Amino acid sequence: MSEFSGAGNDDLSLPKATVQKIISEIIPPELSFSKDAREALIECCIEFIMILATESNDIAEKEAKKTIASDHVVKALAELGFHNYIEPINKVLDEHKEHAKGKEKKHNKFMKSGLTEEELLKQQEELFRQSRSRLQHQSSSIAVPTVKTEDEDPKIKTEGA
């Protein structure tokens, strides 16, 4: 496995500010974390990510899957001896699924209409055209061009006279 340098290369490191914030959230008020302790912590964290990634990858490969999914990570945690992490992780997964469901509902409305984007665009244009011609027709049958009154279209507010 290749070596990863903690300091210097920011791309292969963790954002220091985030690490510091998390440390502050956790340590008891009477203690302080020195700079070298923080750097040691970051190195350990990177190592943790790498072994977790490697184990998850191995598990995905064994299942003949090309993409590493969340449940591969969960199995990897068990395999690596981090059983106590699994319950809080599953909670995160449940929250994430709920969020994804919400997004999916909106997406499905369009998918279920069975129309392609082109057809939907055409429909939209047709609707615009119809409402435009309605407006033109109305204004031509009345001497003074006017805005629709509230009774006809409650969405449009009338201007002050």
Next chain:
Amino acid sequence: TYESIKTHFPAARIKKLMQSDEDIGKVAQATPVVVGRALEIFMASLVLASCDEAKKNGQRRVTASHVRGAIEANEQYDFLVELVEKYPAPKN
């Protein structure tokens, strides 16, 4: 304690780190989020264990040697033993 951590790592950074190893293939969208959360739990537990080491020595400042001490004292952190050899040894 773990659920109460409000700060999270950006998923994109986690993904980049994971894929810096050539052997790691594609990851699903939720995967870096899950790894990030596991990382937060790991960090919290290592920070607390390091704090315990400092307290044991009656110190208020947690140093790298306390981090090393915490790792050497906990089987779950065996994968880090080599990595921390370069830090000052704990005083025990």
